[in-house]
Amino acid sequence: MSQRSDAGLSRRRFLRNAGLAGLGVVGAGPLLNACATSASSGPVTQTGGAVTVQSNLSAPAAKSAIDALVTAFNDRGGASASVNTVASETFRTQLPSYLTSANPPDTYTWYPGSLLSGYAEKGLLLDVGDVWQTMGDYSEAFRTLSSDGKGKQIFVPTTYYWWGMFYRKSKFAEWGVTPPANWTEFLALCRTLQGKGIAPIGLGAGGNTPWIASGWFDYLDIRINGAQFHRDLLAGRKRFDDPKVKQVFATWMEALPYFDPSGTAVAFQDATTSLLQGRTGMLLIGAFFADSAPKDALGDIDFFQFPIVDPAVPVAEEGPTDGFFASARTPRKAEVAEFLTYAATAEGQDVYIKASTGTVLPTNPGAKDSGTGLVTKGRKLLQDAKELTQFFNRDSSDALQPTADSALVRFIQNPNEVDSILTDWQSAAEKIWNA
Amino acid sequence: MPETGSATALKDAFGTLNAPKASFRARRPVRRRVPPVLLFFLLVPLAVEAFWVFWPALQGFWLSLTNWDGVSPPTFVGFGNFSELLGDPIFRDSALNTLIWLVLFGGLSAVGGLGLALLLQREGKGVGFYRAALFTPVVFSLVATSLIWQALYQPDGLLNQLLGGLGLESWQHAWLADPDTALYAVLIPALWRQVGYVMVLYLAGLKGIDPSLFEAAKIDGAGRWQQFRFVTWPQLRSVNSVVLSVIIIDSLRSFDVVWSMTKGGPYHSSELLSTYMYAEAFQSLRLGYASALAVVIFVLAFGVIVAYLVRAFREDDQ
Numbered sequence: 190m191s192q193r194s195d196a197g198l199s200r201r202r203f204l205r206n207a208g209l210a211g212l213g214v215v216g217a218g219p220l221l222n223a224c225a226t227s228a229s230s231g232p233v234t235q236t237g238g239a240v241t242v243q244s245n246l247s248a249p250a251a252k253s254a255i256d257a258l259v260t261a262f263n264d265r266g267g268a269s270a271s272v273n274t275v276a277s278e279t280f281r282t283q284l285p286s287y288l289t290s291a292n293p294p295d296t297y298t299w300y301p302g303s304l305l306s307g308y309a310e311k312g313l314l315l316d317v318g319d320v321w322q323t324m325g326d327y328s329e330a331f332r333t334l335s336s337d338g339k340g341k342q343i344f345v346p347t348t349y350y351w352w353g354m355f356y357r358k359s360k361f362a363e364w365g366v367t368p369p370a371n372w373t374e375f376l377a378l379c380r381t382l383q384g385k386g387i388a389p390i391g392l393g394a395g396g397n398t399p400w401i402a403s404g405w406f407d408y409l410d411i412r413i414n415g416a417q418f419h420r421d422l423l424a425g426r427k428r429f430d431d432p433k434v435k436q437v438f439a440t441w442m443e444a445l446p447y448f449d450p451s452g453t454a455v456a457f458q459d460a461t462t463s464l465l466q467g468r469t470g471m472l473l474i475g476a477f478f479a480d481s482a483p484k485d486a487l488g489d490i491d492f493f494q495f496p497i498v499d500p501a502v503p504v505a506e507e508g509p510t511d512g513f514f515a516s517a518r519t520p521r522k523a524e525v526a527e528f529l530t531y532a533a534t535a536e537g538q539d540v541y542i543k544a545s546t547g548t549v550l551p552t553n554p555g556a557k558d559s560g561t562g563l564v565t566k567g568r569k570l571l572q573d574a575k576e577l578t579q580f581f582n583r584d585s586s587d588a589l590q591p592t593a594d595s596a597l598v599r600f601i602q603n604p605n606e607v608d609s610i611l612t613d614w615q616s617a618a619e620k621i622w623n624a
Numbered sequence: 625m626p627e628t629g630s631a632t633a634l635k636d637a638f639g640t641l642n643a644p645k646a647s648f649r650a651r652r653p654v655r656r657r658v659p660p661v662l663l664f665f666l667l668v669p670l671a672v673e674a675f676w677v678f679w680p681a682l683q684g685f686w687l688s689l690t691n692w693d694g695v696s697p698p699t700f701v702g703f704g705n706f707s708e709l710l711g712d713p714i715f716r717d718s719a720l721n722t723l724i725w726l727v728l729f730g731g732l733s734a735v736g737g738l739g740l741a742l743l744l745q746r747e748g749k750g751v752g753f754y755r756a757a758l759f760t761p762v763v764f765s766l767v768a769t770s771l772i773w774q775a776l777y778q779p780d781g782l783l784n785q786l787l788g789g790l791g792l793e794s795w796q797h798a799w800l801a802d803p804d805t806a807l808y809a810v811l812i813p814a815l816w817r818q819v820g821y822v823m824v825l826y827l828a829g830l831k832g833i834d835p836s837l838f839e840a841a842k843i844d845g846a847g848r849w850q851q852f853r854f855v856t857w858p859q860l861r862s863v864n865s866v867v868l869s870v871i872i873i874d875s876l877r878s879f880d881v882v883w884s885m886t887k888g889g890p891y892h893s894s895e896l897l898s899t900y901m902y903a904e905a906f907q908s909l910r911l912g913y914a915s916a917l918a919v920v921i922f923v924l925a926f927g928v929i930v931a932y933l934v935r936a937f938r939e940d941d942q
Contacts, residue, residue: 285693285909286694289695307695395801396774399890451779451780451801453798453890454798454801455778455779459778587907588908588910590907591903591907591908594889595889595891595892596891598889598890599890621908621910624693624909624910624913
């Protein structure tokens with residue numbers, strides 16, 4: 190989730206999983222592992238010594254970026270690499286098979302988080318400490334984020350992006366409104382827009398993107414209870430039926446009347462269209478949404494920081510980070526390290542960002558971003574933040590995300606059921622934490 | 625009816641095998657050996673089937689008794705997953721939804737398919753076109769179908785525009801986002817496809833009825849309803865049992881249309897056993913629990929098939 194890739198899925202693989210599952214074949218212990226070596230990695234060829242980069246970046250812009258990175262890596266001589274792009278849903282469901290197979294792909298696009306630490310604990314991930322030797326100028330936050338929690342580096346971050354309340358400058362000028370400085374002003378802005386017959390807040394938590402709603406939960410929680418409480422909550426050290434979580438929903442309820450009524454019915458791509466056409470006023474979303482916006486509209490887009498609710502709480506922002514990890518079973522450790530080192534250099538990230546839509550930020554402090562006003566402002570937002578969070582599924586796990594989707598969509602539709610929603614959420618989450 | 629046909633053929637084959645055996649025994653008391661080619665043709669498919677179907681199925685049963693995340697070794701928990709199923713409200717809802725699905729999807733596609741088959745049975749101008757048109761959805765990929773229907777159901781999609789055009793603004797609805805309508809909104813594309821399939825099965829059945837039966841009925845003064853009730857329906861008995869097993873199996877394995885349209889949401893309101901199983905396995909990574917769900921689905925489907933086979937064999941014996 191919140192990956193820069195489309196939600197497309199390979200129907201054949203998908204149906205095969207379903208079909209197998211239907212027969213009661215779902216997991217077939219050793220058999221599945223045996224299958225994985227022959228079937229999971231698809232057209233990957235392990236011959237010739239090229240580092241295989243298993244990529245879930247299947248959206249055109251993101252795919253061309255990683256292709257450019259690999260081409261640049263190959264052109265400089267030394268080790269070579271090849272990209273194998275897999276639909277993101279397939280990638281996600283097959284990841285355990287890839288990693289436990291005897292002959293896995295060498296390196297993978299992904300993000301840091303509990304899933305990776307879990308794999309690291311099982312000894313499936315390559316220690317990339319030697320790559321980090323070359324990354325001395327990286328910020329401490331990235332170093333902590335990329336560690337397995339036990340002092341081993343398992344991840345190489347290459348790009349990150351920010352979330353914000355996006356709007357169209359021309360529309361705000363037309364409506365005679367300005368970005369709010371805090372929650373009270375934000376609610377006043379919503380009232381003004383509603384008075385003009387506009388749905389103030391777009392959402393886009395319908396279709397296949399219900400996870401968008403988690404952006405609201407994350408931000409309200411880090412604004413009201415702070416980043417540390419948020420992380421504890423997502424890790425299972427706090428409970429979803431905690432009064433502090435109820436406070437999050439009480440605050441959310443103040444803004445709920447201003448949400449677009451079709452917010453839970455349309456996907457974020459359609460919500461983007463509504464925003465660009467001026468049917469909705471604002472949209473809380475990650476910078477990736479620009480991938481599905483027309484180029485000519487990009488210059489008119491601006492954003493403001495998610496309004497401060499409690500000034501006493503240290504400001505945290507969502508800054509989801511992407512990059513690479515590698516399999517511990519790769520026979521090409523030196524070549525993999527060479528590739529990851531290149532991906533971490535300013536040069537490698539310049540190549541990547543130039544070929545992408547340009548709304549991502551490079552993790553290497555020496556690399557250039559695309560230099561647009563929007564990106565500069567986004568980079569500053571994250572630099573000024575006291576703390577960074579990733580996103581709901583990254584700070585918790587992909588397994589916990591569906592429990593949030595159910596709870597939050599239900600809350601938006603039936604805000605009065607908040608008590609039973611939180612009880613159900615807690616019990617659904619416990620099943621995941623205890624699994 | 626292919627199943628009964630093959631069962632009969634199988635019995636005939638055994639019959640002919642046994643008969644000469646008996647007569648041989650009288651003359652030559654030598655044990656007759658099965659030809660190696662026959663053994664080969666039996667054992668190789670059996671081995672393939674055992675490796676790719678029976679063995680994984682048994683593994684699935686075993687996994688349903690464990691907790692497994694797909695990476696670490698599974699831990700044995702006995703019937704823990706099954707007792708958790710009993711207390712799981714989402715399992716209860718998805719079982720109920722599967723039942724609703726079975727009744728509506730199965731019932732409406734059988735009734736609709738039969739009705740259309742009766743309507744399009746007679747040859748005439750343009751009948752071929754209508755048959756083809758009704759069968760076309762079966763050819764489409766269900767995932768592609770779902771994408772088109774998803775667009776129709778959008779808040780500003782064709783369906784709501786149509787309702788608006790008819791002056792029924794109050795009926796306009798976020799069809800897939802409302803938990804009260806999501807299941808039924810998903811059911812319609814599935815039906816749209818299945819009706820054509822069932823229609824073809826019934827058309828084949830109707831073609832197989834001897835026209836002289838209808839002539840005789842007409843001479844006896846039977847009306848249209850009586851012809852249907854006393855000639856067509858009894859003659860369709862064998863097709864009916866094929867249709868019955870097809871629709872039960874198809875409703876239990878309905879997955880792609882639901883998953884690609886709602887993923888079982890919003891908040892599990894359109895969850896079927898199949899989608900819940902997939903979500904538990906590949907989203908929650910609780911493969912043991914998902915295997916327990918798979919076992920439940922397997923028992924349901926297997927029960928139907930066994931009941932059907934038993935009936936088919938019994939009829940054959942008569």
